[in-house]
Structures are given as structure tokens and as C-alpha cells.
Amino acid sequence: MKLVQRDVPPRTAWALEQAGVPPLLARLYAARGVVAPAELDDGLAQLLPPEGLKGIDAAALLLADAIEQGRQICVVADYDCDGATACSVMLRGLKLLGARPDRLGYVVPDRAIHGYGLTPAIVDLALAQPKRPELLVTVDNGIASLAGVLHARAQGLQVLVTDHHLPALVDGRVQLPEADALVNPNQPGCPFASKALAGVGVAFYVLLALRRELRARGAFAEQPRLDGLLDLVALGTVADVVKLDANNRRLVAQGLKRMRSGRAQPGILALFSAAGRDASKAQGFDLGFALGPRINAAGRLADMTLGIECLLTDDPERALDLARQLDAINRERREIEAGMRVEAEARVDELVAQFGGEPPAALCVFHEDFHEGVVGIVASRIKDRCHRPSFVFARGADGLFKGSGRSIPGFHLRDALDLITKREPDLLAKFGGHAMAAGATLRDASIDRFDAALRRVAEEWLNSEQLARTLQHDGPLPPGAATPATTRMLDEQVWGQGFEAPLFCDRFELISQRLVGEKHLKLRLRAGGAGGELRDAIWFGRTEHLPDQVTLAYRLSLNEWQGQQKVEYVIEGASA
Secondary structure, eight states, X not given: OEEEEOOOOHHHHHHXXXXXXXXXXXXXHHHTTOOSXXXXXXXXXXXXXXGGSTTHHHHHHHHHHHHHTTOOEEEEOOSSHHHHHHHHHHHHHHHHTTOOGGGEEEEOOOTTTTOSSSOHHHHHHHHTSSSOOSEEEEESOOTTOHHHHHHHHHTTOEEEEEOOSOXXXXXXXXXXXXXXEEEOTTSTTOOOSOTTOOHHHHHHHHHHHHHHHHHHTTOOSSOOOOGGGHHHHHHHHHHTTOOOXXXXXXXXXXXXXXXXXXXXOHHHHHHHHHTTOOGGGOOHHHIIIIIHHHHXXXXXXXXXXXXXXXXXXXXXXXXXXXXXXXXXXXXXXXXHHHHHHHHHHHHHHHHHHHTXXXXXXXXXXXXXXXXXXXXXXXXXXXXXXXXXXXXXXXXXXXXOEEEEEEOOTTOOHHHHHHHHHHHOTTTEEXXXXXXXXXXXXXXXXXXXXXXXXHHHHHHHHOOHHHHSOEEEEOOOOOTTOOSHHHHHHHHTSOOBTTBOOOOEEEEEEEEEEEEETTTEEEEEEEESSTTSOEEEEEEETOOSOOOSEEEEEEEEEEEEETTEEEXXXXXXXXXX
């Protein structure tokens, strides 16, 4: 592993300091591209206006008319955390803005039965609801649902698509669904500055535009507040691992404030409780690694209805019961994942041996016993371990091979799949996704064909430098900064994808090292020579011992025990 220090533009850091930003934060922000203090203002007034989203006026008109006419609205969700939060935001928001509760419903696909998106089968499922819908509203899906939208309109339904994924490519050209209205910052011709909005963010913006339209129609004696939905927006945004640009950071910051103040939805607070986390100290890490996985587990192994109902209920007791069910499903997910990882890593070890000790340019793994709901997580683990674009496949309930992939910087996974289908038109039944994550279903039963095709593209697109694993860090921690106060200050900020949490790097002398729990390395470190401070550290998932002198990249973590607070270093990487 190569440790690389982030560049800190000195003038930018100085300007941030002059504006009152603490020196350490000024350095960290400057290294992440923040150039002006205004970017750090997380006030709601600083959010990008909804007018910049192409199609949002048409969406607002469609929804306003539906509310005024008392039309039946059905939200079509996705089966991940972004989809669940987007569904909850849309339904809660429509109620706040005047929609009758008995005119609102939702459907969510079963991953194993229906697959992803607004398929004709999901349209039929919506039509089979006790109250036949008149308007379908997709959240976190729909941009590539060409056949589903056509089917819905053929049945006399109106369709509003709200999504953030990339559009479908037909013969190498972008093709959009023939919906009545479409809102997606990544559709051609959309000038909205934040292309990184999650599905839940798009849903929230649609509600902002709808409120404006209804206000213009004189619908409110007192304008409803929508900021009460921002805890849900924050959870979906972080859980979907979208880039935390300035606008997304504001959305997340506002949501975290609501959580810390106890003003979150009952389901959010219940998820904190089920995860053993303190909502009053909520941070992005909790959303990405505690709450998000529990919601996602429902879509992976059971029915995402559980997750959506947990986020929709206003009954704290019911919310807690549902959160505990989600926690149990997540524990089952972890057990399944652990077994799959053993099999997947064994296969990867075989491939590494075949390729002379280095992994091939891309990795593809399949096992007959893999669970299709967990392949994405395992692909992510393999990608992290080997620093290669990685796909993991399972056999779906319909007998088809269904895979999920994760990528590395410099390799656009969705575009790679598009190139594969051009070269081998009979191989992929369908595909879609983003640059860093994508899914594919094979038409041909040959995993080996896909493996070879993906590897060929990776060999063409990636050079040795891109395939070398590097870890960016923020240099040494300033002397005397390893304190609970500094750790709390860092924890209170919004970090995440594209705006990574601080990672410091120093040279250490190892005083002691031992294994704990058979898979974690517990360390006692000294920095700065014989008179340096001693620090406790842990490297999760590391079993190999380290040399007596070593350079370590680490983040700060605050341990609390019996009323005492102690800073611990969590190791992320090392070099000799």
C-alpha cells in the first residue's frame, strides 16, 4: 500500500482560518477542495434552489393536480435504503402538503421476484392494490424503465419518474422513458449543479417544488414545513454512498442536527436504539454503518416493506418493534455474508495464484450457494481487499445469473458493462448503475465469458498506477491534538464519499501488539521518539504483526468507559 498525503493549498487554508474556521479544520477542508467559507454554511437557505432541476415544474403540476382532484397516488420504491427513505419522504411529504392519506399507497419490488425498477410486473402489482392507482410516482428508480413506463401508460396511468441513476443506453444512445414528467439531475440537459443527489434528495426537491406550486394556488393558510423530513434525507444520502458535495453536505448536516436534538422520526430513533447507538451524538458513520445496513438488510433478505413501515410509523413502540426485526435480519445478513466472503476470498486466492501473485485487472466470482441479496456487499469487500473492479454473481430465483459489482477510481463500471454488451450482444440480459457500483443479469449462462469480457475492458482502461492501491491521508496530527475535544469536533462534521473523514499519518515505535478476538490487532504506540506520548490503537481485520518501526495511517476514535473518555487510534493502513 502506498500512503499519499493530500495537498493543502496554503492560501485557501489561511483564508478559512481568517474566517474563523479552527486551524485543523481549515487544513482538512482546504485539502478537500473547499475554497470559500460560504461552502461551510449548512443553513437551509444555502441549498440549491429546485428550479435548477429539469422537469421539476411539470412534476409539481402533476402532483398538485392529483392532490386537488383527490386522485389515487402510488409510490413505486426501490428495495435499498435510499429507496426506502425516498418512499417515506415522498409519502410523508405528500400528506403534509394536503394529500388525503387514503389516496396514498406504495409498492416495492421483491429483489428475487421482480428485480429492480418499474418493470411491467411492478406496474401490475400496483394495479392489483385494493385501490387502483391513477398516478405512479417512482422514487430512486425509473429512469431506465422504458418498458415499465410504456406498460403503465397503456393501462391509463400517469407516471412521474424521480430518480438519480444514469439513463438507459439503446444502441449507444441515451433513451428516456415516455413519462408524464421526469426529474433526474443526471438526465441530458439538466443544469442542476449537484449531480450527486441521492434518490431521496430528488424526492425532497420535488416536494419543495410541489409546495411552491400549491402555495401559488392558495392552498395553505400556513405553509407546511418540510425540514422535518431531513433526517430521512440524511440517512438515504449517506447510505447510498453518493458524493457529499456542498449541497449534499448541507442536507446531511441538517438531518444530523435533527437526530441530535431528538426531533427525528420515531423510526430513525428506534434504529439508533436497536443498533446500540446514541442519537444525541449522531454522525455520518452511524448512518452509513449502523442504520443504513439495517434498512438494507430488509431488501436483501426479506421484504423492504419492513424498512419503509419503520420509517413511516409515528408510533414509537411500533417503530421500535420494527427496528428490532430489522436488526435481527441484519444479524442474519452478516452471517450469510461471512460465509460468502470465505468462499469468495478462497476463489480470489486461486486467481491471484494463477496470475503470478497479483490479482487480474478485474475479478469475477460465482458460487452456486451465494445469496443474490448479499452479492453487492461481498463485491465491495473483494474490491477493498484487492483494489480491483469486482463482480460477484449468484443464481437468482428465476435461474438467471445475477451479479453486483463495485469499482475503483478510473473505471466507470456502468460504461464498462455498456461496452461489454456492444462487444457481446447476447451476453447481458440487462444492466445498470453508476460509475462505482452496477448490476448485471446474464442472458448467457457462462460466468467465464463475462469474467473474460470484464477483464479485457479493465486491461484496456486501467494502468499499473491505477491498479496500485493508494491511501490518501492528511499528514501528521498536530502535537497535543489527540484529545477528546478534537475528536468530538471532527465527529461533528459531515464526512463521507468524496469528502472523506480525516486520516492522519505518523511514524511510530511499537511498544506492544497482540491479537484480540482472533482477528484484530491491538497496539500500543509511541510517536516522536523516547519522550513521545503513548497511544492505544487497533487495526480491525488485521492479524499479521507489524515491524517495530512503522508508518501508520489512522483516524481518531473516542472510547467512553465508566464516565472516562479516551482517544484511540483506528489504523487504516501502513507502510514500512
